[in-house]
Amino acid sequence: MNWITNYVRPTINSLFSRREVPENLWTKCDDCGTMLFHRELAENQNVCTSCGHHMGISPRDRFTALFDGGVFTEVEVPEPVQDPLKFRDQKRYPDRLKAAQKKTGEKEAMLVAEGEINRTPIVAAAQDFGFMGGSMSMYVGNAIIAGAERAIKLKRPFVLFSAAGGARMQEGILGLMQMPRTTVAVEMLKEAGLPYIVVLTHPTTGGVTASYAMLGDVQIAEPNALIGFAGARVIEQTIREKLPEGFQRAEYLLDHGMLDRVTPRTQLKDELTTIIRLLMGMDPAVVADLPAPAPAQPEAKAATPAEKASDK
Template identity: 85%
Template sequence: MNWITNYVRPTINSLFSRREVPDNLWTKCDDCGTMLFHRELADNLNVCTNCDHHMAIGARDRLRSIFDGGVFVEVAVPEPTADPLHFRDQKRYSDRIKEARKKTGEKDAMLVAEGEMGRTQVVVAVQDFSFMGGSMSMYVGNAIVAAAERAIALKCPLVLFSAAGGARMQEGILGLMQMPRTTIAVQMLKEAGLPYIVVLTHPTTGGVTASYAMLGDVQIAEPNALIGFAGARVIEQTIGEKLPEGFQRAEYLLDHGMLDRVTKRTELKDELVTIVRLLMRQAPPVKGDLPAPEIESGASEEIAATEEAK
């Protein structure tokens, strides 16, 4: 046995061997193909730094980006009846719910929170597309009603981020009934004289578009977001014509009067703060408007002595 062969050489090889790089350090842009470092991408709110392509962002990350300091308090949402139709296709609906909850860590496809945005009290509801495609369920209906009631109680605006493929088929007519139900919730806000602002993200389609997603006092969309009711292929087959380029994309809808603004995600908070304060008849937001730092007692006495000397 040679100690150089058995000990020294393996030790040297282990020190200079190539280390494996974790797969989750880099993300490839779906649009331009650029490899983006995960921290740089997260700091830019999942917007490609090369081509400005807006990638998917989690519901909680969305809330952190909107509220001041990323601080918010969740609003409780009543739990609906679980699997009311005892639906089953390839899997039981109850099993699909369990899988989605395990995957996302959320109860369902809508998160509701309250807090300050630009030092202005707001309630924010965010649809989570990663939870069964953000499909509109009884829970989502309960969440929007709870968000509207909380906004009315606080006398503050409601901001809703939509992202869905439509109603949840596993709940049948009960899922579809959330369309008129959420419309009534929006009407409650209007009767209370409170702003309701909708931010349409990619994708927003089906019954969601046909109800609460298109009822905002101000309609904003993220760039290139897919927004529509029926799919483009279905529409082409129905009317027998070729649809124009960019049909159902945010920029096309803006040009045709269905949206008020198309705003980059990195600029969205500032724009929402401006709109909210305008609609609430508050003073314009002030950059750097932060509370004065606390001064220790010794430091305050020194400052006072300096002022007296002057």
């Protein structure tokens, strides 16, 4: 062993060895298979730049793109009793909650915030499908009620982004009870004369579609979002008929009167601004509505010889 073996060879190997590339720099589109650079995908709000396929997006990332300057304030949500049924399947319910919290970095399956979109004040709530399938839990029920009460207090419209697989089975009947609770919260908004707008994202299914997700004054959906109560296979087995192509997709529901609009995610901010200002009786939003620049100060002119002589 000498200095060549111990020093020179490792140095040369390190210079010419293949550098490791992080695995999370590229994302493959589920629809067209295009490899998308993570920065371009994030800038386009997780919408494929090649085919327009809408991928999942977290509530926090959605709000960052939605609110002006990415600035919003979270609305406090009352904490429910944890694991009231002492539920256990392959794992204990508290362990599943901890795993979901570690995976998403969020406390629960819904985030509630207040802020402005195109200088239009709103209160918004968004479900996180990455958190136990966005399942409707007691916390989700509390979040919707907290958002509705905050909207009523501030006299702002309430915008809700739904994404769920149904009620949370680990909470049993307590999870299902959020259906009437959230329905009452929506009714509170209607009595206060405030708009309630729902944006249905992929997927929105189960008890969520039988309660707050289908009670909006305006129903908007993202393109190709799966929306329905029961699964297509269950329906086919029940009615013993083949369902039509695209059944339970946003475009099919729009054609059959279940939705008002199908709007791409990148256009939602402007669409919501127009609808909210119309329903609230506000003036239309002004493009580039920024403070006017300060008037330019006139430049000082050079003194003439006569003025210089008079000064003397």
